[in-house]
Amino acid sequence: MSATGIGAAVRRKEDQRFITGTGNYTSDISRPGEVRAYFVRSPHAHATIKKVDTKAAEKMPGVVAVLTGADLAGDKIGGLICGWAVSSKDGSPMKAGAHPAIAVDKVRCVGDQVALVLAETLGQARDAAEKVKVEYGVLPSVVDPAKTQASGAPQIHDVAPNNTIYDWHLGDKAATDAAFASAKHVTKLDIVNNRLVPNAMEPRAAIAEYDQGNDSLTLWNTSQNPHVARLVISAFIGMAPEHKLRVIAPDVGGGFGSKIFIYPEEVVALWACAAREAAGEMGLGPFGGLSHRCAWPRSRHACGACDRRQP
Amino acid sequence: MSATGIGAAVRRKEDQRFITGTGNYTSDISRPGEVRAYFVRSPHAHATIKKVDTKAAEKMPGVVAVLTGADLAGDKIGGLICGWAVSSKDGSPMKAGAHPAIAVDKVRCVGDQVALVLAETLGQARDAAEKVKVEYGVLPSVVDPAKTQASGAPQIHDVAPNNTIYDWHLGDKAATDAAFASAKHVTKLDIVNNRLVPNAMEPRAAIAEYDQGNDSLTLWNTSQNPHVARLVISAFIGMAPEHKLRVIAPDVGGGFGSKIFIYPEEVVALWACAAREAAGEMGLGPFGGLSHRCAWPRSRHACGACDRRQP
Amino acid sequence: MATVNITVNGKSHSVDVSPETLLVELIREKLRLTGTHVGCDTSQCGACVVHVDSAAVKSCTMLAVSADGAKVTTIEGLASGAGLHPMQAAFREHHGLQCGFCTPGMIMSAVDMVNRKGNELDERTIREELEGNICRCTGYHNIVKAVGAGARAMKGGGKTARAAE
């Protein structure tokens, strides 16, 4: 095996920056005049939202804006989509419930987004988030997948009776039944798949920027597929035409599939820059003209917060 | 003439940002941790540089570094080139003198760069620049083009005797002479071309950034041809390979040809980021790790400072 | 350091600046409102014109501390709401710009001209009044047309335009 020939180890070019601390992950990026974002999240797995009172939070030091699901809905920003459509065995399409980027009438998991606080520093945003008063009507919840379809189980999405989104079959039922019927011996076994929780070292993060001059948006996010993110955020969520939206994935600190998805926080960060800028709520904030830059520095939330087996 | 048909006025898309103050010219750009640059320039049209003493300037508030032509030469950064090579009528190549981005032994025009001061603010850099002590040996100068080739005129570049870079002829001399010889009437006329001074509203400016992680450079400048700038700064000046150098021309506030050229300040800004970073002089400056961003906000210098007819 | 309390485009700011800071530096670098440009540093070109307490001022000629307590309008705050100010619209309609660098100052000077001289401006008045604003692309002809048209358009929307200041 020669030093440069077949079988020789190939040293990675990207290692140089990773071992010297000069990589460029999303939360390493800083934009002039950026404001910091912090989300108010639901402590309940299932509850109606009776009222979100942002007044006290808005008066906290450094706060630029406090935004709610009603604001988002008012700006007609679409909800998140499921990218993989599955039909039931009877041919009916899947019954996917709406997934607004900030919850409107109801929260459906612990950690569901309820409000966004934008402030000059992350600490100020976090402090102000504690002053957002949310009145919940707590509903019974269901946290064991095996019990979700039981009679009387709490109903999470109205569009999916018995919490059943699809009843998916693959294969040839008649042939399988016949094979079992003619088998000499039949073993019965319940198979429970492991739950998979991809849990990369780098938490999710996003920075959004609105360029008023070109009416264009840029999103830096921890993404495994920025091109798809641009397509979905443009065509399905309706944030901006594709040629007015740029999605940049810098160095990504692990993903394992979890960073394929588009997450609500990314959508909200973009919306907070663009829509609220247009409304004059951010454009002339504490940093003058350029506070239409929204940095959501990090959160581990999406990784297993609704999974009782994960801390 | 219909509103959308042939002959209808076409409104420019870029006007929207220009009339609302949301354009993006080079000096509108800000990068985190940037330091500001100010040049010490020659007050003489022709002088030897006996000594450049930067000690007092280095101790001024906010100063990160004071760099000289000797530092630049020590890092083997090439001089500026003339992009249009002309041969004399005898076939000999043009005798272009060296054009270091910061003068080393001699200044050859009023405003020639003699030193660069980097500081946290432009005001601090300007104040410190006044403390740079340059000892000049003032030489006779020649400011009238018509007198440059006179016997005894001051010699500017040693490589160009009689200050003659080339003696350019075009056309067929024999045929022209024959035509005049057989002409019934000959009128003699001295023709002096107007001097052209393109003087755009936007002064020149540059921001350079060194990414240590990728060992790559980015230059934002007021350029009419960023691609050529990249080629020249890479292949001729030797700052970095082309794939490690990005040149971005944002909105340009007029050029009229003057922003076709590569200017010494752009080269120096890049070098100050990259080479000095490697030497540890900027890497851990007042802004910690990210002072390898050098913003040279503006100067009108190159427009006619050596032209006695221009203020 | 000195603290400057200043209202820019309707929002109040309290900004710490060193005493030699120019108003244009406060606007561009502290508030990051980069629509106001610096073309010459010598008060000749007019690219930095803003309104200070409703009067056109070359903001590279005024110290930031001198603007303490003032109400300033920059090009970014000229229009009320999302649309264009009539003078901005006139510059677009009459192609009164090319590279755009002088344009913010031109528009701010033009609005001030209307505030002082009224809505009917003849070409000679416009050319004289624009003495302090230099353009290098257009040759001025379309700028003069734009200012005249913008001035007339401000007659209707004049209240809105003034209210924004």
Added chain:
Amino acid sequence: MATVNITVNGKSHSVDVSPETLLVELIREKLRLTGTHVGCDTSQCGACVVHVDSAAVKSCTMLAVSADGAKVTTIEGLASGAGLHPMQAAFREHHGLQCGFCTPGMIMSAVDMVNRKGNELDERTIREELEGNICRCTGYHNIVKAVGAGARAMKGGGKTARAAE
């Protein structure tokens, strides 16, 4: 606001911070040394390990004001000069990283391990000592190899490596 006087990678800084600021926030956001990462916010993952007065510290666990007067080394300052520290070189040579997010903390912990335990480290010691550093890409095997090799390599260059702190 409190003023923290701190020496980071050999350079002294005087930084104004609010009292609740963490050391990692000072390093990342005030000094813009972003090689030190935050992976968990709960002191579990070790991506934020730096050296404070020559001891490994999870910088998300320490208030910036507690580091007043301290000498701090971050991943950016580990190598002396332009080359790599032997432990950095070992991580590259043995492919001890994939996404790179945990790597700065891993390397800073590994160097601290050598400072405490010497240059001959067996696999069990390395695995025990790395308890506070989580990686999700590699499965740890090549990290353990890299730390062992880096520790041995530091024997020769040990003085240089320590001098950098």
